Amino acid sequence: EKGGYEYFMLKEIAEQPQAIADTLLGRLSDRGEIILDEVRLTDQDLRDVDKVFIVACGTSYHAGMVAKYAIEHWVRIPCEVELASEFRYRDPILDRSTLVIVISQSGETMDTLMALRHAKEQKARVLAICNTNGSTIPRESDAVLYTHGGPEIAVASTKAFLTQLVACYLIGLHLAQIRGVMYADEVAAVVEKLQATPDSLRTLLAGMEDVRALARDLKTASTILFIGRHVGFPVALEGALKLKELAYMHAEGFAAGELKHGPISLIDEGTPVVCVVPSPAGRGVMRDKVVSNIQEVRARGARTIVITEEGDDSVKAFADHLIVVPRTPTLLAPLMTTVPLQILACEIAAARGHDVDQPRNLAKSVTVE
Numbered sequence: 001e002k003g004g005y006e007y008f009m010l011k012e013i014a015e016q017p018q019a020i021a022d023t024l025l026g027r028l029s030d031r032g033e034i035i036l037d038e039v040r041l042t043d044q045d046l047r048d049v050d051k052v053f054i055v056a057c058g059t060s061y062h063a064g065m066v067a068k069y070a071i072e073h074w075v076r077i078p079c080e081v082e083l084a085s086e087f088r089y090r091d092p093i094l095d096r097s098t099l100v101i102v103i104s105q106s107g108e109t110m111d112t113l114m115a116l117r118h119a120k121e122q123k124a125r126v127l128a129i130c131n132t133n134g135s136t137i138p139r140e141s142d143a144v145l146y147t148h149g150g151p152e153i154a155v156a157s158t159k160a161f162l163t164q165l166v167a168c169y170l171i172g173l174h175l176a177q178i179r180g181v182m183y184a185d186e187v188a189a190v191v192e193k194l195q196a197t198p199d200s201l202r203t204l205l206a207g208m209e210d211v212r213a214l215a216r217d218l219k220t221a222s223t224i225l226f227i228g229r230h231v232g233f234p235v236a237l238e239g240a241l242k243l244k245e246l247a248y249m250h251a252e253g254f255a256a257g258e259l260k261h262g263p264i265s266l267i268d269e270g271t272p273v274v275c276v277v278p279s280p281a282g283r284g285v286m287r288d289k290v291v292s293n294i295q296e297v298r299a300r301g302a303r304t305i306v307i308t309e310e311g312d313d314s315v316k317a318f319a320d321h322l323i324v325v326p327r328t329p330t331l332l333a334p335l336m337t338t339v340p341l342q343i344l345a346c347e348i349a350a351a352r353g354h355d356v357d358q359p360r361n362l363a364k365s366v367t368v369e
């Protein structure tokens with residue numbers, strides 16, 4: 001049932017190109033419009049939305065963080081992202097024109113469900129992104145966009161995360177289109193790039209031998225730090241989360257710009273720092289900033305593991321280990337840059353002798369608070 005893979009997690013990582021393709025399938029009308037499923041909201045309801053709140057836990061929360069960048073860029077309405085366990089005990093300001101997007105692989109996460117109910121009590125519209133048909137969260141929501149990732153068995157979320165990203169992109173594009181902020185051809189251009197990601201991901205997955213060797217090297221590190229900017233920041237957080245949950249190692253993700261405000265003191269001779277470099281296309285300034293952050297940590301002794309886009313050769317000089325990913329537009333880059341981090345965590349955990357699919361103290365579906 002593991003299809004020849006040693007762990008479900010490796011199988012699910014390998015299934016990601018197909019999972020993305022399946023999540024995109026059938027979501028475009030003949031006229032190039034995006035079709036959502038189980039939408040009990042009218043286009044007018046969506047046009048009236050003046051604020052988006054994204055609420056989720058763990059890895060699904062990281063997908064929400066990426067979505068914020070895409071939604072604010074494309075739709076031009078304010079978007080906040082919050083952990084469900086915090087949102088539900090606050091008094092967030094919501095009303096009929098607030099769209100609350102809840103993201104949950106299982107559809108049963110208690111904190112996310114309670115956050116959803118909290119939102120509905122205040123008359124907000126709730127749209128769920130979920131991988132499990134008929135689970136509680138989509139049943140209680142006003143609209144649902146199912147991710148078609150297929151069952152995820154490993155406790156650590158991988159393909160669910162990438163398909164959640166795809167779902168978030170589709171929602172962002174849909175909102176932009178029906179609100180008239182993006183023209184159909186602009187939406188189509190992004191969709192075309194999205195449709196190219198499964199192939200790019202297959203290429204990436206075929207070249208991950210180096211990451212496996214690196215994992216064996218890093219298995220005795222006392223900490224691993226992850227830095228990124230813009231959408232690379234949630235990717236850094238996700239890389240650190242995967243490592244904590246699977247390898248039981250200390251790991252932390254930071255916004256690269258925050259290094260000087262504290263975390264840079266952690267850097268010691270040989271401290272591994274994984275750096276997610278933004279694409280030089282489009283956001284060149286941001287890329288240059290990350291490159292100077294890499295130089296800063298390196299000057300303090302860090303061992304740098306640099307994830308960069310194909311063709312961006314100038315970072316090579318600052319990388320002790322270089323991981324190259326295929327080109328993608330900036331906002332879609334997490335579909336690529338996350339994957340080496342999943343493999344890294346999985347392989348480090350395996351090298352340390354842990355049960356990759358069933359890490360200690362964790363459950364696949366967290367139905368308690």
Ligand code: F6R
Nearest residue numbers: 058059060104105106109156157
């Ligand atoms: C991490 C992981 C968890 C879940 C979180 C939310 O690999 O799997 O952090 O992402 O428990 O679960 P769902 O998405 O089912 O609500």
